[in-house]
Amino acid sequence: MSAEKIKNMEEFAALSGISRPTVSKYFHDPESVRPSTRERIEKALEQYDYRPNIFAMNQNRKLTKNVGILVPYLADPFFAEIARRIETSMIQAGYRPILLSSHGDPRLEVENLDLLRSIKPAGVLLAPLGRASERAAIERFCKDIPTVNFDANIEGVGEAFVGHNNTQATELMIEYLTRSGEPPVFFEMRSPPNPNARKRHKAYVATMERLGHTPHIIQVEGEGWELEEIGYRGGMTAITGRQLSTNTIFCSNDRLAIGLLAAAYELGLRVGLGGGCALRVAGHDNHPFCRYTCPTLTTISHNYGAIAATSAQTLVELIESGERSAERRTQLFDGELIMRASA
Amino acid sequence: MSAEKIKNMEEFAALSGISRPTVSKYFHDPESVRPSTRERIEKALEQYDYRPNIFAMNQNRKLTKNVGILVPYLADPFFAEIARRIETSMIQAGYRPILLSSHGDPRLEVENLDLLRSIKPAGVLLAPLGRASERAAIERFCKDIPTVNFDANIEGVGEAFVGHNNTQATELMIEYLTRSGEPPVFFEMRSPPNPNARKRHKAYVATMERLGHTPHIIQVEGEGWELEEIGYRGGMTAITGRQLSTNTIFCSNDRLAIGLLAAAYELGLRVGLGGGCALRVAGHDNHPFCRYTCPTLTTISHNYGAIAATSAQTLVELIESGERSAERRTQLFDGELIMRASA
DNA sequence: TTTAATTTTTTACGCGCGTAAATTATATTT
DNA sequence: AAATATAATTTACGCGCGTAAAAAATTAAA
Numbered sequence: 001m002s003a004e005k006i007k008n009m010e011e012f013a014a015l016s017g018i019s020r021p022t023v024s025k026y027f028h029d030p031e032s033v034r035p036s037t038r039e040r041i042e043k044a045l046e047q048y049d050y051r052p053n054i055f056a057m058n059q060n061r062k063l064t065k066n067v068g069i070l071v072p073y074l075a076d077p078f079f080a081e082i083a084r085r086i087e088t089s090m091i092q093a094g095y096r097p098i099l100l101s102s103h104g105d106p107r108l109e110v111e112n113l114d115l116l117r118s119i120k121p122a123g124v125l126l127a128p129l130g131r132a133s134e135r136a137a138i139e140r141f142c143k144d145i146p147t148v149n150f151d152a153n154i155e156g157v158g159e160a161f162v163g164h165n166n167t168q169a170t171e172l173m174i175e176y177l178t179r180s181g182e183p184p185v186f187f188e189m190r191s192p193p194n195p196n197a198r199k200r201h202k203a204y205v206a207t208m209e210r211l212g213h214t215p216h217i218i219q220v221e222g223e224g225w226e227l228e229e230i231g232y233r234g235g236m237t238a239i240t241g242r243q244l245s246t247n248t249i250f251c252s253n254d255r256l257a258i259g260l261l262a263a264a265y266e267l268g269l270r271v272g273l274g275g276g277c278a279l280r281v282a283g284h285d286n287h288p289f290c291r292y293t294c295p296t297l298t299t300i301s302h303n304y305g306a307i308a309a310t311s312a313q314t315l316v317e318l319i320e321s322g323e324r325s326a327e328r329r330t331q332l333f334d335g336e337l338i339m340r341a342s343a
Numbered sequence: 344m345s346a347e348k349i350k351n352m353e354e355f356a357a358l359s360g361i362s363r364p365t366v367s368k369y370f371h372d373p374e375s376v377r378p379s380t381r382e383r384i385e386k387a388l389e390q391y392d393y394r395p396n397i398f399a400m401n402q403n404r405k406l407t408k409n410v411g412i413l414v415p416y417l418a419d420p421f422f423a424e425i426a427r428r429i430e431t432s433m434i435q436a437g438y439r440p441i442l443l444s445s446h447g448d449p450r451l452e453v454e455n456l457d458l459l460r461s462i463k464p465a466g467v468l469l470a471p472l473g474r475a476s477e478r479a480a481i482e483r484f485c486k487d488i489p490t491v492n493f494d495a496n497i498e499g500v501g502e503a504f505v506g507h508n509n510t511q512a513t514e515l516m517i518e519y520l521t522r523s524g525e526p527p528v529f530f531e532m533r534s535p536p537n538p539n540a541r542k543r544h545k546a547y548v549a550t551m552e553r554l555g556h557t558p559h560i561i562q563v564e565g566e567g568w569e570l571e572e573i574g575y576r577g578g579m580t581a582i583t584g585r586q587l588s589t590n591t592i593f594c595s596n597d598r599l600a601i602g603l604l605a606a607a608y609e610l611g612l613r614v615g616l617g618g619g620c621a622l623r624v625a626g627h628d629n630h631p632f633c634r635y636t637c638p639t640l641t642t643i644s645h646n647y648g649a650i651a652a653t654s655a656q657t658l659v660e661l662i663e664s665g666e667r668s669a670e671r672r673t674q675l676f677d678g679e680l681i682m683r684a685s686a
Numbered sequence: 687t688t689t690a691a692t693t694t695t696t697t698a699c700g701c702g703c704g705t706a707a708a709t710t711a712t713a714t715t716t
Numbered sequence: 717a718a719a720t721a722t723a724a725t726t727t728a729c730g731c732g733c734g735t736a737a738a739a740a741a742t743t744a745a746a
Contacts, residue, residue, distance in 0.1 A: 005487075008702050019725050024704065034712085034723060049483075054461040055398040056702035060731040074442075075423040075631075084418045084446060096458070099417075099442065103427060115439070118397040120731095140392075144348075228635050258635045265637045288418075292571050292601045294608045294637035351732050362695050367734065377693060377742085399732035403701040 006050040016044030027052050054096070058120050067095045067315065068116035068124040070109070072152075072195070073225050074101030076255070077288045079127065082151070085308035086125055093316050095122065102129060104193055104225050110137045117145070123315045126158060127151040130195030146318045150311040152195030153330070159318055160329040162311040164302040166196055169335030170203035173282055173300050174211070176337055177248050180273070181280060183213040184250035187238070187260065189230060190219040192252065200252050200284065216245045220256075231259025239267055248280040248343065254290045254299055257283030261293050261342065271295055272341050280343035284335075295341035303333035349393040359387030370395050397439070401463050410438045410658065411459035411467040413452070415495075415538070416568050417444030419598070420631045422470065425494070428651035429468055436659050438465065445472060447536055447568050453480045460488070465662045468654055469501060470494040473538030489661045493654040495538030496673070502661055503672040505654040507645040509539055512678030513546035516625055516643050517554070519680055520591050523616070524623060526556040528588055530581070530603065531595035532573060533562040543595050543627065559588045563599075574602025582610055591623040591686065597633045597642055600626030604636050604685065614638055615684050623686035627678075638684035646676035 006012050009027075013020040018041055026033050026041050033041070044050075058064040067090055071079040083099055090097045098119060102109035109129055116124055123146040128138060130152045141147065142158050149158035177184045186204045188197060201217070208215040220234025231251065238244060251257035260281055264271050269278045272295050283290060286301030310331055318324075349355050352370075356363040361384055369376050369384050376384070387393075401407040410433055414422040426442055433440040441462060445452035452472055459467055466489040471481060473495045484490065485501050492501035520527045529547045531540060544560070551558040563577025574594065581587060594600035603624055607614050612621045615638045626633060629644030653674055661667075 010702080020703085021705075021726085022724055025724090028704085032723095037724075051457050051460070053702055054458060056402060056461070056731095057704075058731095059399060059402075059702080059733095060704040062704095074417065075420065075427045077418065077420055077423070080418040080420070080423055084444070087444075088446065099444070101427070101430075101442070103431070114394050115397060117394070118399070228632070232635070258632070261637065262635045262639070289571070289601070289632050292575070292605045293635070294604065296605070353732080363733085364696085364735075365694060368694095371734085380694075396732055399701095400734075401701095402703095402732080403734040405734095 006048050009050075009052055012044065012048060012050040015048055016041055018044075024052075027057075055119065061120070063319075064120050064122050065095050066119045066121045067097050067319075068119065068121045068126075069097050069099045070102065070112050070116065070124065071099070071127045072102050072109070072129040073104045073193075074099070075103075076194075076225065076227075078254075078285055079151075081288055082127075082302075082304060082308055085304060086150075086312050089309055089312035090125075090316075093312065095316070104129065106132045106134050110134055113137060113141045117141070121145060122319045123147065125150060125311055125315055128154050128157075128195065129193075130154070131198070132193070146315070146324060148311050148315045148318065150307065156328065158328070159324060160314050160331070162307055162314060162331045163333070164196070164307065165332040165334050166199040167203040167206075168332075169284065169300045170200050171207045172335060172337055173250060173284070174204065174207045176339075177250060177280070177282060177343060178211060178213070181343075182246040182248045183208065183211070184248040184280075184282065185216040185218055185244060185246055186252065187218050187220070187231075187234070187249050187256060188252035189227075189234075189256070190221055191223065193223070193225055194227070194253065197252050204250070218243055218249075227253065227255035228259040228262070231256035232263050233259070235260035235263030236267070239263060239269065244279075247278065249282070251281065251283045254283035254285040254287035254297060257281055257297055257299070257342075258287070258290065258293055261295075261297065265294070273343065282343040286336075286338055291340070293342070298340045298343040299338050300335040301338050302335060306333045349391050352393075352395055355387065355391060355393040358391055359384055361387075367395075370400075398462065404463070406662075407463050407465050408438050409462045409464045410440050410662075411462065411464045411469075412440050412442045413445065413455050413459065413467065414442070414470045415445050415452070415472040416447045416536075417442070418446075419537075419568065419570075421597075421628055422494075424631055425470075425645075425647060425651055428647060429493075429655050432652055432655035433468075433659075436655065438659070447472065449475045449477050453477055456480060456484045460484070464488060466490065466658045468493060468658055471497050471500075471538070472536075473497070474541070475536070489658070489667060491654050491658045491661065493650060499671065501671070502667060503657050503674070505650055505657060505674045506676070507539070507650065508675040508677045509542040510546040510549075511675075512627065512643045513543050514550045515678060515680055516593060516627070517547065517550045519682075520593060520623070520625060520686060521554060521556070524686075525589040525591045526551065526554070527591040527593035527623075527625065528559040528561055529595065530561050530563070530574075530577070530592050530599060532570075532577075532599070533564055534566065535595065536566070536568055537570075537596065540595050547593070561586055561592075570596065570598035571602040571605070574599035575606050576602070578603035578606030579610070582606060582612065587622075590621065592625070594624065594626045597626035597628045597630035597640060600624055600640055600642070600685075601630070601633065601636055604638075604640065608637070616686065625686040629679075629681055634683070636685070641683045641686040642681050643678040644681050645678060649676045 100112040147158040222230035283299040290297035443455040490501040565573035626642040633640035
């Protein structure tokens, strides 16, 4: 490889003995130039190690290969995992994903949308903060750029929504818990930062009533995204304060459940199904780490694979058809009961 | 807010009655224009909601406010956490971080470096994959762009290295474990994907020998970044195969330890310090989740705050001084023993 | 009010590339 | 070999903005 540094396509074109527009064409699609030309370009490429500037490329293109992925909080392994899968799908489909996290901050979410605008994305995959989001800004964004909404639904926003069927999943778990023991109390945050919490709350109440049980809800205090810590503290006060009307707790999400398990462990309560267990605990999400709690956490899994693949595919179709779909499609994937040792 | 859409600075300048270069100056630094002018611009800003295109801005600037952050595997909460902190630091310092993950793939690491080149970053914070990295590509990158290396050191690459003192940390843990019980066996992967593993291995051997003990190492099989799963499976075979020469296991990292704890739990081994415990397990990293294992995991914490802050600050200084430092600075932060219940 | 100092505007060019239209060169067919 | 089809080149302009230099307008000082 030569030591000379190549600044731009002009220089590279000169060195390879081909005109710049042809080189440009080559980078857009290597098949679109004559084989002999292609060979010459590729030989030069080996010698000089030039790569076109991606953002300059996209500046004057009507259709770019950039896509944005925006999630509310990347340090949460749930989002990290689903983002990773979507990223991989989009790369395989020939796109270049840019992943951004809003760190739980609605202002940063808006800023990130502005940043995404700047890369002229062909489309965006958006998991919004939810209630905290600045709806107007998001709506404006989606009006301009084809967007697939995932994980958390903002009604009417984006061309499509792909998500988890919280209602079905909640029913599934309550039915299982009721069938195999006492009906559960619901353990949640009073003001949850994560989306989906409301839906789960409502589904819990509705399902309990349908089954003829009285809903019983424990709402723990706490702000922010340190959900395990909040679950732990809330669990301590709930258990020591004897707020539990049954021996079965259904947590709004796995991270709260993980904290609750830690509290139970510390207080010497045995958690699980068998005789001699004082408590059953179930979660929701199938968080990457809940296979490794002690006891392992019974939970409901999102269909991660389907949600990631469908979101990605929906966006790709949207982009490649070139049309904005007339009606907004909503696709929900059923949750799956993951029976482990905690309930 | 008006319904009209503004495409570029030209249009916005026309609507606000100010010339484009002055508007450009305003966006660079609002204080640099006359107060009356600033007012007019800001009034127009409220009306029309225009934002300059970030990448077009940077295209022709000698010094941009973009910085890149590249980590090997973002779905690992360790990297998610440290990246989040660095991102926040850089935002506060007035920079615009772009966070990228290589998903454990060296080729993607090189592609990400190319992508970073395209945004003309003022500097880059790089946690390389380590041994798997394509050293030549990284060297070339660092020659062109001021880079601070963090977490995993690639000797001679980047202007500075900021990381965790694996040697001190390993010594600290071995001394603690030895003092409070039997000297530990070392539990690691035969071919670890994560950086730092080698250093810890060497430090283990050296420290054990210094203390007059025979090093005993269990190397588990497995590829990829599913470290908990690998730790679990390796733990199962190690325990059932009676490969343990002592009752104390020091894991190369917390994620392996988490898997190992799950295996011990499943096999009915009590883990912890007290009488009646068959095993002691310690980890390394202070992974965000090891506070919530059962028993809680004794480990060594990186000085997350210091590493993130120092990396960010070093890069900012490097950028703002405008010089490339003559000698490569290496800063290691000592680990801290986090005593919990598992050892 | 005049003069000097500071801003702002105008003008003009550059960044690295896309892309369309017209022209020229090369390959394929008859 | 001539005619046709295909590909490459030249030319020219655009994307959204930075920035430098000169000219014009505004403000502050004398």
